[in-house]
Amino acid sequence: xxxxxxxxxxxxxxxxxxxxxxxxxxxxxxxxxxxxxxxxxxxxxxxxxxxxxxxxxxxxxxxxxxxxxxxxxxxxxxxxxxxxxxxxxxxxxxxxxxxxxxxxxxxxxxxxxxxxxxxxxxxxxxxxxxxxxxxxxxxxxxxxxxxxxxxxxxxxxxxxxxxxxxxxxxxxxxxxxxxxxxxxxxxxxxxxxxxxxxxxxx
Amino acid sequence: xxxxxxxxxxxxxxxxxxxxxxxxxxxxxxxxxxxxxxxxxxxxxxxxxxxxxxxxxxxxxxxxxxxxxxxxxxxxxxxxxxxxxxxxxxxxxxxxxxxxxxxxxxxxxxxxxxxxxxxxxxxxxxxxxxxxxxxxxxxxxxxxxxxxxxxxxxxxxxxxxxxxxxxxxxxxxxxxxxxxxxxxxxxxxxxxxxxxxxxxxxxxxxxxxxxxxxxx
Numbered sequence: 001x002x003x004x005x006x007x008x009x010x011x012x013x014x015x016x017x018x019x020x021x022x023x024x025x026x027x028x029x030x031x032x033x034x035x036x037x038x039x040x041x042x043x044x045x046x047x048x049x050x051x052x053x054x055x056x057x058x059x060x061x062x063x064x065x066x067x068x069x070x071x072x073x074x075x076x077x078x079x080x081x082x083x084x085x086x087x088x089x090x091x092x093x094x095x096x097x098x099x100x101x102x103x104x105x106x107x108x109x110x111x112x113x114x115x116x117x118x119x120x121x122x123x124x125x126x127x128x129x130x131x132x133x134x135x136x137x138x139x140x141x142x143x144x145x146x147x148x149x150x151x152x153x154x155x156x157x158x159x160x161x162x163x164x165x166x167x168x169x170x171x172x173x174x175x176x177x178x179x180x181x182x183x184x185x186x187x188x189x190x191x192x193x194x195x196x197x198x199x200x201x202x
Numbered sequence: 203x204x205x206x207x208x209x210x211x212x213x214x215x216x217x218x219x220x221x222x223x224x225x226x227x228x229x230x231x232x233x234x235x236x237x238x239x240x241x242x243x244x245x246x247x248x249x250x251x252x253x254x255x256x257x258x259x260x261x262x263x264x265x266x267x268x269x270x271x272x273x274x275x276x277x278x279x280x281x282x283x284x285x286x287x288x289x290x291x292x293x294x295x296x297x298x299x300x301x302x303x304x305x306x307x308x309x310x311x312x313x314x315x316x317x318x319x320x321x322x323x324x325x326x327x328x329x330x331x332x333x334x335x336x337x338x339x340x341x342x343x344x345x346x347x348x349x350x351x352x353x354x355x356x357x358x359x360x361x362x363x364x365x366x367x368x369x370x371x372x373x374x375x376x377x378x379x380x381x382x383x384x385x386x387x388x389x390x391x392x393x394x395x396x397x398x399x400x401x402x403x404x405x406x407x408x409x410x411x412x413x414x415x416x417x418x
């Protein structure tokens with residue numbers, strides 16, 4: 001598994017460096033977008049993973065689900081920080097400022113707050129069983145904000161953020177070559193997440 | 203069920219009257235933050251959108267100071283388990299929630315006029331302002347009661363409550379600020395925002411009720 005992952009990652013990174021043409025007017029640094037999109041994607045996946053395992057824990061009361069939920073959140077926290085920082089760098093390149101509370105930036109910042117709150121809560125409760133229950137409940141409570149962040153915030157504030165890859169019109173405005181590499185990067189990062197999630201020591 | 207809710211509400215009310223510490227701390231917290239803000243501005247003219255944000259920041263943190271200990275006293279006295287034997291979990295939740303709501307309404311009855319006077323702000327559309335504040339504190343008490351139940355078992359409590367409450371109540375927080383601004387300006391407000399606010403109140407109420415059952 002690790003061998004495959006190393007080769008796949010190396011190939012993807014090489015493709016991004018050597019095959020993808022530099023973005024017009026932005027240069028090579030703009031290739032950070034190939035890091036930004038996958039990390040942002042995984043931070044959202046990890047959030048739902050954590051909530052999913054929290055729900056499984058509450059149903060079954062088996063502590064292994066609590067461990068998985070906690071691990072997803074820890075990994076998600078790292079990925080969301082990476083996504084935020086890379087996004088801020090890209091934002092400086094294209095919009096001229098690191099931060100301006102664009103709806104997407106608001107959403108990702110709330111995600112940081114939720115992950116941070118969840119992990120703080122975990123560290124504040126000492127009893128293992130109570131900690132599992134309490135953090136599972138909080139994890140599910142925080143999922144309720146998702147419809148607000150996804151559907152309502154973009155309506156309340158004006159956005160400069162590029163359309164997501166799967167935009168509302170349902171068409172892809174990308175070259176095939178770039179699209180393939182981007183999808184490879186997404187798949188690669190998702191496998192890295194799953195690999196880390198299955199590690200015992202964390 | 204209704205009887206149990208009423209009894210728990212009444213019990214908390216009597217305990218609150220006898221030991222005024224929590225309530226006094228919440229009021230003084232609100233007064234202190236308002237004084238700190240008003241003093242540091244030294245009479246500068248502030249835009250209404252900024253004032254609306256300030257008002258809700260004060261309400262949010264005063265709420266945190268006031269209701270974070272909703273279950274703590276009983277946990278410390280060791281009577282929480284007795285309470286759980288006496289009443290159904292849902293009755294405990296809604297009894298506590300009603301009491302929280304009552305304290306928050308009392309808080310805003312004091313806070314709102316003081317704020318308007320200190321910041322020399324005229325509430326243009328008073329009806330909208332009251333509706334917004336009421337809808338806001340309903341959401342805060344729904345999410346706050348469940349959050350208070352979560353933090354009760356934490357060993358380190360300092361600052362934990364607002365950290366947990368803020369992301370969860372963001373869907374309440376942002377629309378209320380926009381609506382309050384409209385009320386200050388007495389301009390036409392967005393009915394859509396009011397609907398969003400009320401539906402999140404409902405969502406938080408239902409979710410707290412469902413999730414509370416898993417806590418014991």
